[in-house]
Amino acid sequence: MTTDKAGARYDVVGIGNAIVDVLSHEDDDFLTRHAMTKGTMALIDADAADRLYDDMGAGIECSGGSAANTIAGLASLGGRGAFIGKVRDDQLGKVFHHDIKALGVHFPTDAAADGASTARCLIHVTPDAERTMNTYLGACVELGPTDVDEDVVRASAVTYLEGYLWDKDNAKAAFVKAAELAHDAGREVSLSLSDPFCVDRHRDSFRDLVENHVDILFANEDEILSLYQVETFDEALQHVRGHCKIAALTRSAKGSVVVGGDEIHIVDAEPDVQVADTTGAGDAYAAGFLYGYTRPQEGGQAVDLTHCARLGGICAASIIAHFGARPETPLNEVVAQKLG
């Protein structure tokens, strides 16, 4: 399997919600008291965000956002990344902007000069290291087709989209525009399903996307089961075969399964991982996978999908070993240590 990287200025451009994470440790009672479903993401409005923030414990803030985390991870591996997403010109917006630029990521989107504040995701990490998220989208809802930098999309080997964009019409239009631009330029389109509830909200259009527009699909087990409304992983696997060029399906401690045409690879998870916080595991997996996928192949060799999955697994293992969704140790060093 080969991919057209000829003349690509960026390996991957991510389009997604530009969010600052606020992480706190909470117990299970906290989730119960706030009627949260563990391990999922819910959208909340500004008032609900204020109320929840008042009730949660002391936090740490770091840049987040699903696709943004993936691009940050790609850059940390040494890949060439770009990101399109909307912040407000406030303090948290400056934090987001600084953090992604500091990793060498091209970030062409203008900050909003008025309107809602920069998005925040309140993340509660329970003693089992699971994360439960509540997102106030804030300025992200301003993201629209005009924010899609056409040159950047055309110049990127892969355009990577997060499913969460599908929650707002404006962002959805940006999503569709970017996918069309990428394909017209002979590039590839990748989608992360983001969250089983997100899949539930948009099942029919996600199925249409996967079958007709997505080259590389990322999904975890819950998400792919939800997409096809089936009970077992194997059923989902049979459905997704042939629906898109490549599907990388993550299964937490069971590792990942990669489907590409007739190929199927089962790649075990990294051993001996001390899990501190699962936030960003899927984003980091996509970073490693896409980094491997977009490396130039010597002499026109096919991409080694097993290697891509292994890189994804190494990056995910590194991210979940600490508190927070962005790399603490540069991922190129982590990979060099693992693969020598």
Added chain:
Amino acid sequence: MTTDKAGARYDVVGIGNAIVDVLSHEDDDFLTRHAMTKGTMALIDADAADRLYDDMGAGIECSGGSAANTIAGLASLGGRGAFIGKVRDDQLGKVFHHDIKALGVHFPTDAAADGASTARCLIHVTPDAERTMNTYLGACVELGPTDVDEDVVRASAVTYLEGYLWDKDNAKAAFVKAAELAHDAGREVSLSLSDPFCVDRHRDSFRDLVENHVDILFANEDEILSLYQVETFDEALQHVRGHCKIAALTRSAKGSVVVGGDEIHIVDAEPDVQVADTTGAGDAYAAGFLYGYTRPQEGGQAVDLTHCARLGGICAASIIAHFGARPETPLNEVVAQKLG
């Protein structure tokens, strides 16, 4: 040795700079390029802070400030804390306010409605786990005597002051007012020397303070050597004896030495600590020490200074094992695990 805790509503009120930390990993070349002295804190203005932020790596944000960290640690141990310090009513000010309130700390100081933004401390952690800090004081310079809540100071067994306050006249006046109020109410006054360069800037007045106004002094080895302009720890030790009621002198991996009247205790550091980031070690030591110091003693027994030092060491060891200056695991749980 006994202390008057009768009728105290708070164990400790801290007065200090209200700061949000921005931590990044950097290499030693970064420090050289910016002419920084490793392990110290420098004050910078808003422009310099912006330039430095532009050049530093991706960060994580968490509430900081020396005395504020100590009060946060005290609260995490189960102590009753209050904090006086100035933020602006901006996003980072709300973060600071939220984090200290979330720990159950009483925080009576009004946020400034205009003027400079909430203070930030840019902290660069090098591969040896040392931290080098550059602080933009921002709204902290607005802190003055009128911000000293007289009822809170009178109602606190110990008023804890950070040496950094001595850098601004307004804050210094607040410092002196608080110390006088505390003593007039029959309470005790504690001072942390903060930083050897801070001691250097204010040596004469710090010596006067220590000899005439401070009951409980906290200093690390560099600071106490700087205070007395001596070469060896033992010389400093002989100087400080008799200058204040209690001196708790921290020596990093060598543990701490506590002097109280005729008593001298040498307490080893906790063994087997994996140091990730030394930020907040001294603040956490003071938290543990003061928590022990302010516990009610059964039947009028004297305070066990060795126990106070041990608590300080346990808290410091917990803080330096992770990235950031505030507790990640509740300190009461850490102590319970260590002491059973």
